[in-house]
Amino acid sequence: MKKLILFASFLFIGITGFAQNKNAKATIEVDGVCGMCKERIEKASIQAKGVKSAIWNVHTHELNLIYNAKKTNLTKIQQSIADSGYDTKAIKAKDEVYDKIDPCCKYRDPKVVADHH
Numbered sequence: 001m002k003k004l005i006l007f008a009s010f011l012f013i014g015i016t017g018f019a020q021n022k023n024a025k026a027t028i029e030v031d032g033v034c035g036m037c038k039e040r041i042e043k044a045s046i047q048a049k050g051v052k053s054a055i056w057n058v059h060t061h062e063l064n065l066i067y068n069a070k071k072t073n074l075t076k077i078q079q080s081i082a083d084s085g086y087d088t089k090a091i092k093a094k095d096e097v098y099d100k101i102d103p104c105c106k107y108r109d110p111k112v113v114a115d116h117h
Helices: 004-020 035-047 074-083 110-115
Strands: 023-029 051-056 062-068
Touching: 004 074, 023 035, 035 051, 035 062, 035 074
Parallel strands: none
Antiparallel strands: 023 062, 051 062
């Protein structure tokens, strides 16, 4: 009986010791200028399969992510953001997609950026 309990204990410790935390955290820079940008960037991030949390800061342009690393990666998340019209350091939005975002969100236009400061 002692051997069985000892064996079960070692088995439990071994299984929990090798279990991996599938949640990854990352921060990426995403261009934008306002609250509407914040909503779109966060929505585009969440639409990437496996993203659990996405919070973008209007002032720092940092997007804090929590995602399941077994289901997605940063490239896929950044592509989802670019597909919504916003640039990241790694992936730029296509001009035709950028042109469709609201005029007050044209973060590539220095005048619009200045108006938001």
